[in-house]
Amino acid sequence: MIQPSIVSQHVQPSLTRKLFNMAKQFDDVIDFTLGDPDVQPHQAIKDAGCAAIQAGQTRYSQNAGLLPLRKTISSYYERSEGYKYNPDGEIIVTVGAMEGLFLSLLSMINPGDEVIIPAPYYVNYVQMVYLCHGVPVVIDNPEAEELSFNIEDVEAAITPRTKAIIINTPANPSAKLIPWNKIESLAAIAKRHDLVVISDEVYKCLIYGDEPFKSIVSIEGMRERTILINSLSKEFCMTGWRIGYVLAPEEVVATMTKLQENVCACAPLPSQYAAIEALSGKGDYSSHMVETFRTRRDFLVKGIQSIPGLSCNAPEATFYLMVNISKTGLSSEEFAVDLLKSVHVALVPGIAYGNSCDRYVRIAFTLDEEKIQEGVRRIKKFMETR
Numbered sequence: 001m002i003q004p005s006i007v008s009q010h011v012q013p014s015l016t017r018k019l020f021n022m023a024k025q026f027d028d029v030i031d032f033t034l035g036d037p038d039v040q041p042h043q044a045i046k047d048a049g050c051a052a053i054q055a056g057q058t059r060y061s062q063n064a065g066l067l068p069l070r071k072t073i074s075s076y077y078e079r080s081e082g083y084k085y086n087p088d089g090e091i092i093v094t095v096g097a098m099e100g101l102f103l104s105l106l107s108m109i110n111p112g113d114e115v116i117i118p119a120p121y122y123v124n125y126v127q128m129v130y131l132c133h134g135v136p137v138v139i140d141n142p143e144a145e146e147l148s149f150n151i152e153d154v155e156a157a158i159t160p161r162t163k164a165i166i167i168n169t170p171a172n173p174s175a176k177l178i179p180w181n182k183i184e185s186l187a188a189i190a191k192r193h194d195l196v197v198i199s200d201e202v203y204k205c206l207i208y209g210d211e212p213f214k215s216i217v218s219i220e221g222m223r224e225r226t227i228l229i230n231s232l233s234k235e236f237c238m239t240g241w242r243i244g245y246v247l248a249p250e251e252v253v254a255t256m257t258k259l260q261e262n263v264c265a266c267a268p269l270p271s272q273y274a275a276i277e278a279l280s281g282k283g284d285y286s287s288h289m290v291e292t293f294r295t296r297r298d299f300l301v302k303g304i305q306s307i308p309g310l311s312c313n314a315p316e317a318t319f320y321l322m323v324n325i326s327k328t329g330l331s332s333e334e335f336a337v338d339l340l341k342s343v344h345v346a347l348v349p350g351i352a353y354g355n356s357c358d359r360y361v362r363i364a365f366t367l368d369e370e371k372i373q374e375g376v377r378r379i380k381k382f383m384e385t386r
Contacts, residue, residue, distance in 0.1 A: 007130060007131060007133060010127075010130035011127045011130055011131060012127070014123040014124070014127075014352060015123070015333065015336075015348060015349050015351065015352035016033055016034065016123055016348045016352055019033050019336055019337075019340065019346050019347065019348055019349070020033040020034055020346065022337075022340055022346070023340060023344075023346035026340075026344045028344055029340070029344045029345070029346055030344065030345045030346070030367070030371055030374055030375035030378065031346045031367070032345065032346060032347045032348075032362075032363040032364050032365070032366075032367070032375060033346045033347060033348055033364060034364060034366070035172065035234070035239075035318075035319065035320065035364050035366060036239050036364075036366055037234070037237045037239070037289075037319065037366045038366055038367055038368060039237045039289065039292060040237060041236050041237050041238050041241075041274075041278070041285075042236070042278075042283065042285040042286075044277055044282070044283055044285065045236060045238070045274050045277050045278045045285060046274070047277075048273055048274045048276065048277035048278075049241070049270045049271060049273060049274035050270075051273070052269065052270040052273035052274070053270045057269050057270060057273055058269055058270060059269060060265055060266055060269070061093075061266045061267070061269050061272060062266065063257045063258075063260045063261045063265060063266055064091070064092045064093065064253070064257045064260070064266075065091075065092060065093025065094075065245070065266060065267055065272060066093070066269070066272045066273075066276070067087065067088065068276055069093055069272050069273075069275055069276050069279075070087035070088070070091040070092075070093065070245075071087040072275070072276050072279045072280055073085075073087065073091050073093075073245050073247075073279060074086070074087040074091060075279075075281075076279040076281070077247065079281060081213075081215065083215070083217060083218075083223075083247070085247045086250070089250040089253060089254070090247060090248060090249065090250055090253055091245060091246070091247055091253065092245065092246050092248075092253050092256050092257055092260065093243065093244070093245050093266070093267045093272060093275075094243075094244045094245060094246060094256075094260070094267060095242045095243075095244065095264055095267050095268075096231055096233060096242045096243065096244040097200065097202050097229050097230060097231035097233065097244035098124060098244070099244060099263070099264070100229045100230075100231070100244045100245065100246040101124070101125070101128055101166075101198065101200065101229055102128050102131065102132075103246070103256040103259050103260060103263070104198055104227045104229065104246060104248070104252070104256065105128055105129060105131075105132045105134065105164075105198070106131075106132050106256075106259055107252055107255040107256050107259060108163060108164065108196060108252070108255075109129070109132040109133065109134040109163060109164075110133075110134075110163075111133040111134075112133070112134070112135060112161060113134045113135065113161055113162075113163040113164075114134065114135045114136075114137045114159060114161045114162045114163060115129045115134050115135070115136055115137065115162075115163060115164045115165070115166060116137045116139060116154060116157055116158070116162060116164070116165045116166070117129070117136055117137065117138050117139065117165075117166050118138075118139040118149035118153075118154060118165075118166075118167065119138055119139060119140040119141075119149060119353060119354030119355075119356055119357070120147055120171065120173050120174045120350075120353040120354050120356070120357050121138065121166070121168065121353055121354060122168055122171075122172050122173075122200065122353075123352050123353065125166050125168075126138065134163070135161070137157050137162070138354060139153045139154055139157055140354040140355050140356050141153050141356065142355065142356040144356065147174040147176060147322060147357070147360075148174065148176065148178075151182055151185045151186070151189070154186065154189060155189050158189070158193050158195075162193065162195060163195065163196060164195055164196040164197065164198055165186065165189075165190060165195055165196075165197050165198070166197075166198045166200065167183075167186065167197060167198070167199050167200065167216070168199075168200040168201075168203075169183070169199070169200075169201065169203075169204075170203040170204060170206065170207060170213075170316065170317030170318050171203070171317075171318070172203065172318055172320060173320050173322060173348070173350070173352075173353045173357070173362045174320075174322060174353075175315030175316060175317055175318045175320045175321065175322065176315075176316050176317070177207065177213075177316055177317055180214065183214070183216050183219070184219065186216065187216055187219045187221070187222050190222070190225055191221050191222075191225070194225075195225070196225050196226070196227060197216055197222065197225060197226045197227070198226075198227045198229065199215060199216050199217070199226055199227070199228050199229065200229045201213075201215060201228060201229060201230050202229065202230055202231050202233065202234050202235075202244075203234055203317055203318045204230075204317075205234055205235035205286060205289065205290075206234060206235075206289065206290060206293060206317050206318050206319060207290070207316065207317040208290065208294050208297070208314075208315070208316060208317060209316060209317075215228065217247075223249075224249055225249075226248070227246060227247075227248040227252060228246065228247040228248065229244070229246055230244065230245055230246075230247075231243060231244035231245065232244070232275055232278055232279075235278075235286050235289070236278045236285060236286055237289070238271075238274070238275075238278070241268070241271040241274060241275075242267065242268060242271060243267055243268075243271045243272065243274075243275045244267075293319045293365065295369070296319070296365040296367075296368075296369060296372060297314060297315055297319070297321070297365060298314070299369055299372055299373070300321055300363065300365045300372050300376065301313075301314045301315075301321065303372070303373070303376035303380075304321065304323055304363075304376065304379070306380075307376070307379060307380045307383050308383065309325075309327045309328055309383050309386065310323055310324065310325060310327070310379075310383065311323070311324045311327075312324060319364060319365050319366055320362055320363065320364055320365070321362070321363045321365060322350065322357070322360045322361075322362055323347075323360060323361050323362075323363060324359055324360055325359060325360065325361055326359040328383075328386055331349070331351065331358055332349035332350040332351045332352075332357070332358050332359065332360060332361050333349040333351055335349070335361055336348065336349040336361055338382070339379065339382050342382050342385070343378035343379070343381055343382045344378065345375050345378045345379055345382070347361050347362060347363050347364075348361060348362040348364075349361055349362075350362060363375075
């Protein structure tokens with residue numbers, strides 16, 4: 001029998017996927033598990049992808065991605081945020097943000113290097129660090145600010161083996177932005193201890209307040225030590241198109257490009273042509289997303305707040321809602337499994353995002369209002385039996 005590798009034994013399937021898979025046994029399930037929007041990409045984006053296929057643009061691109069796409073990404077960031085990245089050296093196109101995260105870690109982590117991950121955290125961060133033979137150091141303090149972390153805990157976790165910090169803002173699952181004073185403190189820590197910051201910013205397109213998003217790269221001295229991760233999955237509802245990208249110092253992108261050749265060669269070419277259209281600025285292809293999900297958010301929050309025994313705060317960003325279930329006396333996994341079996345509603349146990357989240361469950365409001373309404377009705381029915 002072929003024995004699994006040691007590194008593969010560290011990697012565990014996520015509870016998100018566990019509940020998603022369990023939900024498949026029911027025909028009438030309301031599935032709130034995955035951050036996979038039901039909204040379609042703009043027709044112009046779909047047309048661009050189809051036109052590329054019809055024109056025979058279905059072969060390989062450069063390992064770093066089509067240069068016209070990298071130029072488009074560069075122009076997009078200069079136009080929208082004022083950052084200028086060289087398309088021929090500081091940008092790489094990846095198979096979704098997930099591969100961008102993985103290649104970023106693989107490009108710099110040596111066996112035994114530590115990566116700090118503040119909780120709540122995106123479930124795949126820990127597994128990716130293991131895949132790179134690194135050591136994930138999760139900052140998971142139940143006494144910290146609700147659904148957040150303390151800066152003091154981050155600095156206290158730094159050792160001579162610490163190589164990087166991963167931050168996610170706006171954050172999955174907390175639906176919060178990391179406050180700017182914390183971002184400044186993280187930048188100071190990174191500079192003081194000569195650390196790299198991997199900044200996962202895929203949800204910056206879904207912020208419900210009026211304050212413009214600011215990246216850690218805007219702080220003096222951080223551009224050269226920050227790896228910025230983004231994708232088209234959330235901003236343009238292109239999850240299955242698998243297009244992400246990374247903006248980083250030239251030496252990082254050069255290493256990632258070399259690795260890309262040996263992992264998947266390049267991102268899918270028709271998707272890259274669709275991404276050029278999406279990011280071109282020719283049309284308004286994404287601003288309606290905020291209002292779509294704001295309406296759903298408000299509808300869902302009102303529904304959950306009307307159910308005795310449950311509580312929640314309106315998300316600042318993203319399309320996730322963290323629901324406090326502590327009054328039920330159940331663990332988050334017990335609640336999620338019982339709910340699915342009882343009323344066929346699937347959501348994610350908070351424990352998936354850190355021990356401090358075990359009194360929460362996460363709902364992805366990526367379904368239409370009719371399904372959200374039905375889901376709330378079933379959750380209320382479930383709570384009435386407790």
